[in-house]
Amino acid sequence: MRFDLQIIASWIEPGAKVLDLGCGEGNLLYYLTETKGIRGTGIERREDKVAQCIASGLSVLQGDLNTEVADYPDHAFDYVILSQTLQQVYEPASLIGELLRIGRRVIVSFPNFAHWRNRLQLLWAGRAPVSEHLPYEWHDTPNIRVITVRDFKRFTRRMGIRVVKEVAINTHHHNEQGHIVHFLANLRATYGIFLLGSGGGGEGR
Amino acid sequence: MSEYLSELDPGAASVGVVEKKFYTCAAPPSCLVLESGARFGPVTIAYETYGTLAPGRDNVVLILHALTGDSHVAGRYRADDAKPGWWEIMVGPGKGIDTDRYFVICSNILGGCMGSSGPSSINPATGEPYGLDFPVVTIGDMVTAQKALLDHLGISRLLAVIGGSVGGMQVLEWCVRFPEMVAGAIPLATTPRHSALAIAFNEVARQSIMADPNWNQGNYYGAAKPNMGLAVARMIGHVTYLSDEAMRRKFGRQLQDRSSFSFNFDADFQVESYLRYQGTKFVERFDANSFLYLTKAADYFDLADRGEGSLAAAFAKARARFLVVSFTSDWLYPTARSRKMVQAMKKSGLDVSFCEIEAEWGHDAFLLPSPRLSELIRGFLDRLEREERRQAARGEGGHAL
Incomplete structure (x- = not known):
């Protein structure tokens, strides 16, 4: 499983109700169901991936995550996960607001565009960065947002979103392995992962 | 539904030779109280079962057939029957609904003409067929009859209820009427209520039957039958089961057995010839009055009635896990209808999966071979089976082994 998903999985307590947006083939949901007995639901756009998930015993809805989340009542989930999808969302602010409505906690992970390799490519080659983590050319990338760890923190402050936990990671070996970056995270991390909670106040359970 | 037997692989595994059975209940002085308020009895239900009932009675799958289907889901009545049951591709050893693992039950719906009580059945009070004296029945009444059959068979828990189209309506009805009995539900290519468009097509089909002089207010048994009216009704139905794309591919504007127009009203085009053939074949096996009753039941159905007008409130009564499936080219019960149901299920906190299968064959796609389905x-x-066993092991739910 991808290293960022391993971190996310470690944040979720057994038996929790979890919504995974853009769940793909359901790796994270399957892992959490098997190891932590969570009650999970996934949302995925592609029919083949949805079918693969359902066939393996997961509850998954085929649809667009932006519209699908609107149907859920307030606090329907303990955790809502948006992993490596935020950079493809048209209206990130309203989506995150909606996720904080339906989930007690929201976990967001995204590729850090401010990683030093990206900066060097732009600076020395003068080209839009292409890397293992951002494998697309400017004309075929689904990533319509350029996000950095620092930008996202600024965003949470401006929106009044409480950051319960944050981790910056550096991954290698097809993103399966990695380590947590403590020093100069915005320069050295390939991904940022944030645990968000709605409103201020003390730490939840 | 249509016939697609050319698609079958003759070498595939099958449940083999099966038998249609009958159960009669609600005989006077007892009776079935129908949704209309009418009291009706006796009620005969034709049904078939495949596979073996597990000792814990926890492997029951109830299949609910569509408008013109019957209890004959799979297998053959005689080894040399030309045709197997209508869902042979899905039900059998090692198939999607594996009869090596599950005990499958399907009964003919109330109001039908394939062995269960319907307008063509003999009214014991007169010794003649009921005709229009048969009470108007609803999807809810069909489910009441199915419940009576299950009680008779000693089954109190269903691993799953599965059905497409009008069968899917019965699935939904089961889930909200008997929530404690249903572990899982698979409504396929269905809708929580008929659109005006769907009602309109049904009404045109009914008018076609009633306009046939042989119909005679439903009193045609033992005389010439309203075959023309029923055939046209079937032709209309058939068009709604296909899709623009499917018809273009299958027929286009190709002519039937001729190279130029006849300049009269023969079946010039292949599509005309096909519809005429489907109509003629249908009248051999179906009763015109049953067609009136069953289409009316489908038109009356509105699941929101079980929630005082709210679909979400209706689903709030359900306990089952759902798998909702729609097909891209189905314009009779389009994906938007399924999404509406899914939306209401989500609002009610139900566990639901949804998949829209890419298929060009229209509403009928649910009956066609689909590895995906x-x-x-x-x-x-x-x-479902894993979760039921786990739950039973924990002794929850009051239906433990």
Whole structure:
């Protein structure tokens, strides 16, 4: 499983109700169901991936995550996960607001565009960065947002979103392995992962 | 539904030779109280079962057939029957609904003409067929009759209820009427209520039957039958089961057995010839009055009635896990209808999966071979079985082994 998903999985307590947006083939949901007995639901756009998930015993809805989340009542989930999808969302602010409505906690992970390799490519080659983590050319990338760890923190402050936990990671070996970056995270991390909670106040359970 | 037997693989595994059985209940002085308020009895239900009932009675799959289907889901009545049951591709050893693992039950719906009580059945009070003296029945009444059959068979828990189209309506009805009995539900290519468009097509089909002089206010048994009216009704139905794309591919504007127009009203085009053939074939096996009753039941159905007008409130009564499936080219019960149901289920906190299968064959797609559909159903049933066993082991739910 991808290293960022391993971190996310470690944040979720057994038996929790979890919504995974853009769940793909359901790796994270399957892992959490098997190891932590969570009650999970996934949302995925592609029919083949949805079918693969359902066939393996997961509850998954085929649809667009932006519209699908609107149907859920307030606090329907303990955790809502948006992993490596935020950079493809048209209206990130309203989506995150909606996720904080339906989930007690929201976990967001995204590729850090401010990683030093990206900066060097732009600076020395003068080209839009292409890397293992951002494998697309400017004309075929689904990533319509350029996000950095620092930008996202600024965003949470401006929106009044409480950051319960944050981790910056550096991954290698097809993103399966990695380590947590403590020093100069915005320069050295390939991904940022944030645990968000709605409103201020003390730490939840 | 249509006939697609050319698609069958003759070498595939089958449940083999099966038998249609009958159960009669609600005989006077007892009776079935129908949704209309009418009291009706006796009620005969024709049904078939495949596979073996597990000692814990925890492997029951109830299949609910569509408008013109019957209890004959799979296998053959005689080894040399030309045709197997209508869902032979899905139900059998090792298939999507695996009869090596599950005990499958299907009964003919109330109001039908394939062995269960319907307008063509003999009214014991007169010794003549009921005709229009048969009471108007609803999807809810069909489910009441199915429940009576299950009580008779000593089954109190269903691993899954599965049905497409009008069968899917019965699935929904089961889930909100008897929530404690249903572990899982698979409504396929269905709708929580008929649109004006769907009602309109049904009404045109009914008018076609009633306009046939042989119909005679439903009193045609033992005389010439309203075959023309029923055939046209079937032709209309058939068009709604296909899709623009499917018809273009299958027929286009190709002519039937001729190279130029006849300049009269023969069946010039292949599509005309096909519809005429489907109509003629249908009248051999179906009763015109049953067609009136069953289409009316489908038109009356509105699941929101079970929630005082709210679909979400209706689903709030359900306890089942759901797998909802729609097909891209189905314009009779389009994906938007399924999404509406899914939306209401989400609002009610139900566990639901939804998949829209890319298929060009229109509403009928749910009856056609689809590895995708088989894979979805197999995986979903597998999960239900695991969860039921786990729950039983924990002694929850009051239906432990």
